Amino acid sequence: MSEFPKTMKAVVMHAPEDYRLEDIAVPVPGADELLMKVEAVGVCASDLKCYHGASKFWGDENRDRWVEPGITPGHEFVGEIVAGSPEALELHGVQVGDRIACEQIVPCGECMYCQRGWYWMCGPHDMFGFKHYNGAMAEYMIVPPLARAHKVGKSVPAHHAAFAEPLSCSLHAVERAQLTFDDVVVVAGSGPIGLGAIIGAVHKNPKMVIALDFDDHKLELAKKCGADLTLNPSKVDVYEEIRNLTGGYGADVYIECTGHPSAVGQGLNLLRKLGRYVEYSVFKENTSVDWSIISDDKELDVLGAHLGPHCWPAAIKMIESGSLPLDDICTHQFGLGEVQEALDKVGDSAGASVKVSIVPGR
Structure with missing residues (x-):
């Protein structure tokens, strides 16, 4: 470790709304660990929820x-591997100098979910940056042996490469x-997850992909991501528009990526009978709908989606292809000393940001 500072x-979490930039020791990797030099880290809406204290949003003091x-x-x-024992390097199939991204979850490998192959639903659910494992808002970090690492080409700008995590999540929802x-697919929300869902849906080549958002700028970006039609619910009657496009039946698929309670009822009403509803969002507050729409009225399939299992290779391939409008998606980059500005930018719903990142070397 003598070659490193x-x-x-x-950035160290002390309490809700008490995050501090500190000088701490560079971690020393154990025999089965790797040391990564962080190149970029995206700031997720869940990071903002964590910052404010998630109990404010869940309505359940026991969570x-x-x-x-x-x-x-x-x-x-995303970052560069700068140190690791031969055993640790072999375990992850990497070499010193390789660039990798890691899945958010660090599965235990032992619980029922892991044993059945459902690692993304791991019982302990330890995750980088939230629980047990330090995340990447630092100059260096440890990659533990149970991490799920994926190589990323070095020709990709670092803040673009870090988009692999949200994109993989979107692809899982798709x-x-x-x-x-034959499907007419509606994606609600054109933020980072919604745009990724549009990209993923377009790659599946359905009959039509329709993007919904209240922000016309984000709808223009949805078009760049391949949406066939964009609708602003504040300007048009989306129910009438979609029924007219579908012979009065409704959409086949609705993918909810806004996290706003009103989008749930909207989706149930937009779908045809026997349609498919996919929920990806994490909500700030409890959400209630008329469940008879799901059962008696339409017999809908309602599906949840969590993380991005098995979708990382596809997400990385899309990013490496250079075909995605990532300069338009990855709108703002900050240094480590600007973490508060980065969090505020994510929370500014009226701002022009889409994907906000922190670049430690900036």
């Missing part, structure tokens, strides 16, 4: 607040929808 800058004192946040990251060539 002894200390580094890192964890996510902020684990002493942990460094950041789960959407996979859950089981799209067919």
